[in-house]
Amino acid sequence: MIDQERRILLGRILGAFGVRGEVKIDSFTDPARALLKYQPWVLSHRGVEREIGQASGRETPKGLIAFLPGVEDRDAAEALRGAELWVPRSRLPAPKPGEHYWVDLEGLDVVNREGFAFGKVSHLFDTGANDVLVVQGERERLIPYVPEQFVLDVDFDAGKITVDWDPEF
Known part of the structure; x- marks a missing residue:
C-alpha cells in the first residue's frame, strides 16, 4: 500500500x-x-x-x-x-535556517503587518526573477516571495506568513 x-x-x-x-x-x-x-x-x-x-x-x-x-x-x-x-x-532533508520547502508554506494564513487577512497560501510558482505566493481569500492575490522586502516573517508555529503588502493590490 x-x-x-x-x-x-x-x-x-x-x-x-x-x-x-x-x-x-x-x-x-x-x-x-x-x-x-x-x-x-x-x-x-x-x-x-x-x-x-x-x-x-x-x-x-x-x-x-x-x-x-x-x-x-x-x-x-x-x-x-x-x-x-x-x-x-x-x-527530504530539513531545510537550512531561513529556507523553506514550498509545500511547507501551502495552507499558511497570510496577513499584512496591519493584520489584514489575505487568505491562505494555495501554492507557489517561480517566475525566474523570484518565487510568487498564490494566496486565496476573498480574491486571489499574487505576492512576490521576496524575504525582508515583501515577506517579513514565516511563523510555522502560528501558521502564518506576515507580508508587507497593500490589500488594494
Whole structure:
C-alpha cells in the first residue's frame, strides 16, 4: 500500500531516451541527480499510482536519464510520458535556517503587518526573477516571495506568513 503522507512533486517523465527503456526526467531538485536519492518514488500516471524503487540514472547534457525497474524497452518508457514522481515530505532533508520547502508554506494564513487577512497560501510558482505566493481569500492575490522586502516573517508555529503588502493590490 502506498503511504498517503503529504508528498512533494520532484520530477516528471518527459519520455523515452534511447531504445533500452531509459526515460528522460525533468527533475525539480538541485542538482537534478539528487532526485535519485529520494527513492522510493510514487509514480503517478493517468490516475494510477505505484511505488518505484531502485531506479538508477545519470545526469547528461540532455538532462537526467534513468532506468526504472520493469521498464524494458522504448515503448514501455514512452508510455510513461507525463508521469509524475512524488516523494513523501519526510524523505527530504530539513531545510537550512531561513529556507523553506514550498509545500511547507501551502495552507499558511497570510496577513499584512496591519493584520489584514489575505487568505491562505494555495501554492507557489517561480517566475525566474523570484518565487510568487498564490494566496486565496476573498480574491486571489499574487505576492512576490521576496524575504525582508515583501515577506517579513514565516511563523510555522502560528501558521502564518506576515507580508508587507497593500490589500488594494
